[in-house]
Amino acid sequence: xxxxxxxxxxxVTEKGKDVELRCDPISGHTALYWYRQSLxxxxxxLIYFQGNSAPDKSGLPSDRFSAERTGGSVSxxxxxxxxxxxxxxxxxxxxxxxxxxYTFGSGTRLTVV
Amino acid sequence: xENVEQHPSTLSVQEGDSxxxxxxxxxxxxxxxxxxKQELGKGPQLIIDIRSNVGExxxxxxxxxxxxxxxxxxLHxxxxxxxxxxxxxxxxxxxxxxxLTFGSGTQLTVLx
Numbered sequence: 001x002x003x004x005x006x007x008x009x010x011x012v013t014e015k016g017k018d019v020e021l022r023c024d025p026i027s028g029h030t031a032l033y034w035y036r037q038s039l040x041x042x043x044x045x046l047i048y049f050q051g052n053s054a055p056d057k058s059g060l061p062s063d064r065f066s067a068e069r070t071g072g073s074v075s076x077x078x079x080x081x082x083x084x085x086x087x088x089x090x091x092x093x094x095x096x097x098x099x100x101x102y103t104f105g106s107g108t109r110l111t112v113v
Numbered sequence: 114x115e116n117v118e119q120h121p122s123t124l125s126v127q128e129g130d131s132x133x134x135x136x137x138x139x140x141x142x143x144x145x146x147x148x149x150k151q152e153l154g155k156g157p158q159l160i161i162d163i164r165s166n167v168g169e170x171x172x173x174x175x176x177x178x179x180x181x182x183x184x185x186x187x188l189h190x191x192x193x194x195x196x197x198x199x200x201x202x203x204x205x206x207x208x209x210x211x212x213l214t215f216g217s218g219t220q221l222t223v224l225x
Contacts, residue, residue, distance in 0.1 A: 004156075033212055042119075042202065042217040043157070056211060091156055098211055100145055100164075104156035 002026075004105035006092050012111045013082055021077045021108045025094030032075050033102065034067060037089045046090075049075065050098045082112045115140040115207045119216025126193050127224050134219045136203035137185040145206040146179060146186045147213070150199045157202055161188070193223045 005024040013019050025032050034046040045059035049069040060066070064082075069075040079086055089109050093102040116139040126132045138146075144165040149157035163170045163177045163186065170177050174193075179186040190197055200220050204213040 031211075035215075043215040045212050045214070048212045050211065059212075093156075099206075100147075100162065101159065102147070102213060104149075104158070106154070106156045 004092055004094055004103050006090075006105035006108050008108060009106065010109045010111075012113060015084060015112055016081055018078065018080045019082055019110065021079075021090050021092075021110070023075045023077070023092030023094075023105060025073065025075070025092070026103055027073075029094035029096050029103075030072070031095045031098035032069055033093045033095075034075070034077050035091045035093065037091055037107070039088070043091065046077070048098075079110075082110075084112045086110060087112045115143060115205055115214040117203060117205050117214050117216045119203050119219060121219060122217065123220045123222075125222045125224060128193060128195060130193055132190045132193055132197070132221055132223075134188045134201055134203070134221070135185060136187070136205075136216050137183075138205040138214075139184070140205070140207045141181075141184065143205040143207045146177070147204050147206075148175075148177060148188050149202045149204065149215075151202065151218075152199045160201075190221075193221075195223050195225050197221060198223045 007022045030051045032049045035043040047067045048056040064080045067077045089107040091107045093104045095102045119136045147162035150160045151157040174191045176189040200218045203216040
């Protein structure tokens with residue numbers, strides 16, 4: 001597609017439930033990133049996929065968070081047993097080769113009640 | 114790892130005036146420095162970037178300067194307009210890491 005697409009745009013879930021957030025990167029982009037942005041805060045790195053290499057998971061805040069990227073394209077970020085502190089905007093970005101020029105999606109606003 | 118400091122956190126200017134936002138970074142191996150603009154409810158959008166082999170880059174009303182010795186870089190917006198109002202983020206890409214580290218953001222308000 002023309003840009004990075006994320007779905008859903010908004011998600012409200014009850015504490016303790018699992019959620020899945022989806023990212024569809026720009027076609028042909030080999031690198032894909034997930035960031036988290038809490039209210040009024042900067043962007044916190046979560047995980048990075050580059051081609052067929054093992055993902056860099058160094059930013060995941062706990063083992064309740066996981067992500068996968070199927071076929072080198074679409075990625076899903078899963079949060080298990082959601083907590084109120086997980087409430088944030090989750091942003092996905094892609095780049096052609098993992099070096100320059102990230103393009104961000106519009107994000108998924110997650111609210112845990 | 115890389116650490117990026119950004120200031121000011123908020124900046125108000127009169128329409129037509131200039132705005133300057135400054136960032137410092139910690140990793141001397143960082144070699145790529147983009148700036149993003151984020152409007153309410155949208156994802157960050159790349160507005161300008163600079164690589165470490167260049168000291169300054171300009172694109173119309175926007176310019177970025179880089180001082181590698183001091184490890185700081187700045188965004189300059191001239192002739193500001195109300196539509197420039199947004200949150201601006203600086204970032205740095207370290208040679209040893211493969212993901213951008215972002216500053217904490219600057220809320221720019223251009224008063225008409």
